[in-house]
Amino acid sequence: MHDIRAIRDNPAAFDAALARRGDAPMSSELLAVDEARRALIHAAETAQADQNKASKEVGAAKGRGDEAEFERLRALVAAKKAEVAELQERAKAEDARLTDMLARIANLPADDVPDGTDEADNAEVNRWGSPRNFAFTPKEHYEIAGVAPNMDFETAAKTSGARFVMLKGAVARVHRALAQWMLDTHTSENGLTEVQSPVLVRDAAMYGTDKLPKFGEDSYQTTNGWWLIPTSEVTLTYSVAGDVLDEAQLPIRLTSHTLCFRSEAGSAGRDTAGMLRQHQFEKVEMVSITHPDASEQEQKRMLRCAEALLEALGVPYRTVVLCTGDMGFGARRTYDIEAWLPGQDAYREISSVSTTGDFQARRMNARFKPAGGGKPEFVHTLNGSGLAVGRCLIAVLENGQQEDGSVDLPEVLHPYLGGKTRIGADGVLA
Incomplete structure (x- = not known):
């Protein structure tokens, strides 16, 4: 299995090593999936923070007797909860996709291995x-x-x-x-x-x-x-x-x-x-x-x-x-x-x-x-x-x-x- 962080750091070296094996470059495709995965994780974390903030405000609104604000915040908490679940599920799917892609790529040859085809x-x-x-x-x-x-x-x-x-x-x-x-x-x-x-x-x-x-x-x-x-x-x-x-x-x-x-x-x-x-x-x-x-x-x-x-x-x-x-x-x-x-x-x-x-x-x-x-x-x-x-x-x-x-x-x-x-x-x- 390859380290996606190493691929992020030096995609050209990764593709060059694959080329020595006769394999097509993969870094662009891998990094696109990785970026989508990371974006979904960030979005889920942001939505989770919004949900946590709204949850704290629900109690305050109820204590003030502000029924309208109370109901609005309850609805927001429910919506954010659903959004977090959806984003986490999508992030999980992208993570599985990335893992499967990485699992199908051969190991990179050591520098001293001779180049050749057969x-x-x-x-x-x-x-x-x-x-x-x-x-x-x-x-x-x-x-x-x-x-x-x-x-x-x-x-x-x-x-x-x-x-x-x-x-x-x-x-x-x-x-x-x-x-x-x-x-x-x-x-x-x-x-x-x-x-x-x-x-x-x-x-x-x-x-x-x-x-x-x-x-x-x-x-x-x-x-x-x-x-x-x-x-x-x-x-x-x-x-x-x-x-x-x-x-x-x-x-x-x-x-x-x-x-x-x-x-x-x-x-x-x-x-x-x-x-x-x-x-x-x-x-x-x-x-x-x-x-x-x-x-x-x-x-x-x-x-x-x-x-x-x-x-x-x-x-x-x-x-x-x-x-x-x-x-x-x-x-x-x-x-x-x-x-x-x-x-x-x-x-x-x-x-x-x-x-x-x-x-x-x-x-x-x-x-x-x-x-x-x-x-x-x-x-x-x-x-x-x-x-x-x-x-x-x-x-x-x-x-x-x-x-x-x-x-x-x-x-x-x-x-x-x-x-x-x-x-x-x-x-x-x-």
């Missing part, structure tokens, strides 16, 4: 590891002999439709091991607090984390009104909604492993083979609630947490900063980590780490009390995948595949697999 304009900032030289043509994850029998798309389609998968046996075990290992790493090494959070949330939680009202079609809503979360960013971030925290409580660093649900609206025909793009998937999420002065450094810290996971798994990756035209709606700056998938001969996104500044905090009224005193200030919120479990599974399977159809598994997972080190060509852990 992913071709993203800038690489880091690269780790070298893609393995295979003595054979590497396969995509679902084609590997030891994986294929344990990745059942047909049965999933029979029960749920397209873009679902049933993982079985060794592959299901590795998937579970990845999530467990990620959580253990975040809690024991990265200082995050684990949260077992709901996957059903109310409108307010989706709105507060900028998923509504503009992008409702990208998520699933139940018949009784709850929303299935697209990521636990929603639940973890919204956990501080309406709070006024002590500065000493910051930063708050949380992690959660949950099911996630996305309708994938607008992605028809993309990544239909395999399990890269699913309606239901699992993710280990990282969320930080910070002091505004600490959010820049916090994003770098979160990025390293995610990158270090891939390094521990031995998966080559590259990190890019998204350009203005490729960033998500709520982000001021986003880094994408892209894992190398030899089956596709390409780097594909496995984590996004974003800072939203106070954009979400304003929507959900999350603030903190400065230690030195003064008015409460809005916190800053950040979120990042640490990591997308299914996509991480794909990366592990494809990078570890052998010519005979078996898969060598990363050493860090061996303790989570009962000491097993590979998936055999027969699909069994060995």
Whole structure:
């Protein structure tokens, strides 16, 4: 959510920032509604003052026995009361209109975000590891002999439709091991607090984390009104909604492993083979609630947490900063980590780490009390995948595949697999 006062102070800068995202200028329209709202509030306050003054004079007129003046003032009080109610109702409507307009405008990009229109304009900032030289043509994850029998798309389609998968046996075990290992790493090494959070949330939680009202079609809503979360960013971030925290409580660093649900609206025909793009998937999420002065450094810290996971798994990756035209709606700056998938001969996104500044905090009224005193200030919120479990599974399977159809598994997972080190060509852990 944007601060209308900041737009009043510098409308040209607001429109210039929107232009960097490829969006049309909005300040004139916003300020016209804001001016109408403020004029109605002023008129209501003036009418209220007139009503209060007339109310005091009613008693005096009655005490003097001036019946005509008494009746005139009574009528004036009634008229002013009705006028106040009407003006307040109109002001409320304009306020709601302004709030809705502001809620549909994307966050403004940070000054250092590169300008651009799509992913071709993203800038690489880091690269780790070298893609393995295979003595054979590497396969995509679902084609590997030891994986294929344990990745059942047909049965999933029979029960749920397209873009679902049933993982079985060794592959299901590795998937579970990845999530467990990620959580253990975040809690024991990265200082995050684990949260077992709901996957059903109310409108307010989706709105507060900028998923509504503009992008409702990208998520699933139940018949009784709850929303299935697209990521636990929603639940973890919204956990501080309406709070006024002590500065000493910051930063708050949380992690959660949950099911996630996305309708994938607008992605028809993309990544239909395999399990890269699913309606239901699992993710280990990282969320930080910070002091505004600490959010820049916090994003770098979160990025390293995610990158270090891939390094521990031995998966080559590259990190890019998204350009203005490729960033998500709520982000001021986003880094994408892209894992190398030899089956596709390409780097594909496995984590996004974003800072939203106070954009979400304003929507959900999350603030903190400065230690030195003064008015409460809005916190800053950040979120990042640490990591997308299914996509991480794909990366592990494809990078570890052998010519005979078996898969060598990363050493860090061996303790989570009962000491097993590979998936055999027969699909069994060995």
